[in-house]
Amino acid sequence: TAGGTEADNLAVKGLYWSRQKDKVRPRILVSAIEHHAVLDPAHWLEKTSGAIVELIPVNQKGVIDLDELTKLIAKNETDVALIAVMWANNEVGSVQPIEEIVKLANAHQIPLHVDAVQAIGSLEIDLSRINLDSLAISGHKIGAPHATGLLVLRNGFKVDPVLHGGNQEPEVRSGTINTAGAAALGLAVELAVAKQAQHAARLQALRDKLIKEISSLVPDCVVNGDLENRLPGNTHFSFFGASGDSILMLLDQQGIEVSTGSACSAGVAQPSHVLMAMGVDLFHAISSVRITLGTSTTETEVNQLITKLPQAVATARLAGLNVGKKEAVKE
Structure with a gap:
């Protein structure tokens, strides 16, 4: 992608749209401390596509209240389109209990998107042991060129595209791929993980x-x-x-x-x-x-x-x- 903002937009909008095909699922559960790259597209869907945005409360430390998230899901798990929670907050630095949130989302078969822009290179991220659906990172946070980013989707996981026209990248993101940027981002991720x-x-x-x-x-x-x-x-x-x-x-x-x-x-x-x-x-x-x-x-x-x-x-x-x-x- 062209950065973390695009990756978050693609995940939130694409997941929401894809989840409406077999059943209306209007609810988007978003942490109250999300970056605006997640909050704003969620509220945009509220204005344009019938979404209902519900904020997941956090405690005084800026950490997701798992009991409150459980209550929000329990209201009606079948009408939740997605959950969006950042791995670590960009302002106060609080790290979220991602593994517990993943287990909770998986137990109710609700897609989970995680903004890991702040976490990559600073925290250990091992997707081989976390059954995560969607994860976004931004290149400039780890030394890659500006306007590079990445949306990682679980194998076989589908999101509707935001851009149309060429059906590149398994019909998820149309447009000519920034090959040089992708190569630089790949190296930056490799180095960031190795030196984390x-x-x-x-x-x-x-x-x-x-x-x-x-x-x-x-x-x-x-x-x-x-x-x-x-x-x-x-x-x-x-x-x-x-x-x-x-x-x-x-x-x-x-x-x-x-x-x-x-x-x-x-x-x-x-x-x-x-x-x-x-x-x-x-x-x-x-x-x-x-x-x-x-x-x-x-x-x-x-x-x-x-x-x-x-x-x-x-x-x-x-x-x-x-x-x-x-x-x-x-x-």
């Missing part, structure tokens, strides 16, 4: 150091997400009383790049839907900063961040969040 354990161990050590030091220097900070089962290179803090956007700009002036949410939602002036689904209050949500460590991140850079971040928080707190509070009261 070493890569994860290095990033986890840096991540744990960052969390420990910042929690000590800014004692009232909150670390969002699951502290145990999270992406090795992800940290996500809330600094109450400081605007996340202010912290971002203050660090940017010093050559340090962080974000206040999903990289794909940069510039969107609203609290993260992920944090809100986790039950985080508005003021902690807008005071949050996401810090992602990657392949090229060095310990020197982490030490620089540890030195600069507390001062950025202090400066941002001087500006305060009074405007946001007044607006919230009016609402």
Whole structure:
């Protein structure tokens, strides 16, 4: 595919359409913290194709509530078109209990799509022991060229195409195949999987150091997400009383790049839907900063961040969040 977004769209739309052929199955069960590449096509199907989107709740750690998912399925398992759950969250880094979710979906014969864009190369993914129907990855996350991605479908599993015209790739995706991009993506996946354990161990050590030091220097900070089962290179803090956007700009002036949410939602002036689904209050949500460590991140850079971040928080707190509070009261 041309990336993770296309792969997710093809999976969600294609699975939904294919599941309507022998029986109307309007319900799409989607985790409340999904990437918009999954949420948006699901809601589009709701507007255009009669779908009913039901959000699967998560707990305060950003992890799927399996009991709630079981209840949603039990309402009527025969009218569920598909379940969509990301392997690991792109904002707070929480890793989902994918094996348990797969077993639950398989037990009720409901197709499961997993967005593994954040997981590939960072977590162990062994499809030989997980009976997964559909999985999406994006090339640029693991060093492949931009505009490359992959949708893995279980052997014999059918989805309706989104693109029509040439019936390439077993009639799933029409269009001339990007041979060079596919070759580069294949090599990138091979290397990412081979180096996953070493890569994860290095990033986890840096991540744990960052969390420990910042929690000590800014004692009232909150670390969002699951502290145990999270992406090795992800940290996500809330600094109450400081605007996340202010912290971002203050660090940017010093050559340090962080974000206040999903990289794909940069510039969107609203609290993260992920944090809100986790039950985080508005003021902690807008005071949050996401810090992602990657392949090229060095310990020197982490030490620089540890030195600069507390001062950025202090400066941002001087500006305060009074405007946001007044607006919230009016609402």
